[in-house]
Amino acid sequence: MTITRDEELEALRIIGRIVADTLQAMGRALEPGMTTAELDAIGRALLEREGALPAPEAVYDFPGATCISVNEEIAHGIPGARVIRAGDLVNIDVSASKDGYFADTGASFRVGRVAPSLEKLCRDGRKAMQIGVAQVASGRPLAGIGQAIGRFAERNGYTLIRNLASHGVGRSLHEEPGEIPTWPVSNERRRINRGLVLTVEPFLSRGGLWASEGRDGWTLYSEPRAAVVQYEHTVVATDRGPLVLTLPG
Template sequence: MTITQDDELQGLQVIGRIVANTVRAMSRALEPGITTRELDDIGRALLDAAGAVSAPEATYDFPGATCISVNEEIAHGIPGARVIKAGDLVNIDVSASKDGFFADTGATFQVPPVKQRMDQLCRDGQRAMQIGIAQVGHGKPLAGIGNAIGQFAQKRGYSLIRNLASHGVGRALHEEPSEIATWPTRGDRRRIHRGMVMTVEPFLSRGGLLAMDGADGWTLYADPPAPVVQYEHTIVATDKGAIIVTLPG
């Protein structure tokens, strides 16, 4: 989607706040003993109350309102009977639509007690996303996002999952520009233009290189097996940088 009018930006910001508030509320409910299905029920209730529709459910018939991935699961985890335990690493990914506008956001959380090594991975995962967002602006190369994130990851001894990319969003959950790498690439000569709506969502890892399909047809796992964190915002490109629309409020 390309934003051309103020009312389009406002519509995107409305759904952006809804999904951001949903992630925040779900993260606050994280505690040992809660199941991922119960956590998903909280997310569904919040989306329903705001008049929003789960995007993965409506678009792909995903078996849940939100994606909840625990520990070895790195993305697209199906909510179910899995019980959250102390020390778990939990990724919550919420995307939804309202009035024809789509927004997508997510974050990884630690269930206390917090482990210092994992806490650093989470902090650096957030930083990697921020570095990617800082590369967004009218006329800048799309590949600059992944190149900057890659430099950051390499300096700190991290790897990046190289087959889970950022993407265009706005009027659909996934649209052009597709396959925006969050790792270093060559040959991508596409440019960012003002009003372009996209996600920035690097998957930072301690050794994982690829996302591999699980037996359920949805859940993804790191190959080789390793801890992975993901942080994601939906942004709009402008002449002066990026407007983040998935902020709680």
């Protein structure tokens, strides 16, 4: 989506705040002993209270209001009977719509104490996203997002999952300009137009290169198997740089 009117931006700000607040509340609620279904129910209730529709369920018939991926699961995890335990790495992805406008956000959370290397991966995963967001501005190359993230990953000894990309968002969950690589590519020639709404969501890993689909038809796993974190914002490109829509209220 490309924003052309102030009321479009305001509607996106509203749904951006809703998904951001939902994500943060779910992260605060995380505790050992709860199931992923119980965590998803918290997210659903918060979205419903704000009059928002869970996008994975509404758009793709996903079996849950939010995607919750634990440890070896890196994306699109189905909420269910899995019990969250101390030391787990939990990724929560929240996307929703209100009044026909969509926003998408996500983050990886540690449950209790985890290994120092995992703490560092989480810090650097958020940093990788911030580096990518900083590349968003009117007229800049789309490839700059992946190039900047790729330099950071290589410099710090990480890999990037290369078949889970950022994307356009706004009037639908996934829309033009389609997939936006968050890793370096040599044949990307598109540029960022003023008002473009997109996600920035690198999947930073300690060895993972690809995402493969599990038997349930939804859950994605790292190939080769390795720890993976994901952080995501929905942003708007302006002449002065990125405007982040998915900030808590």
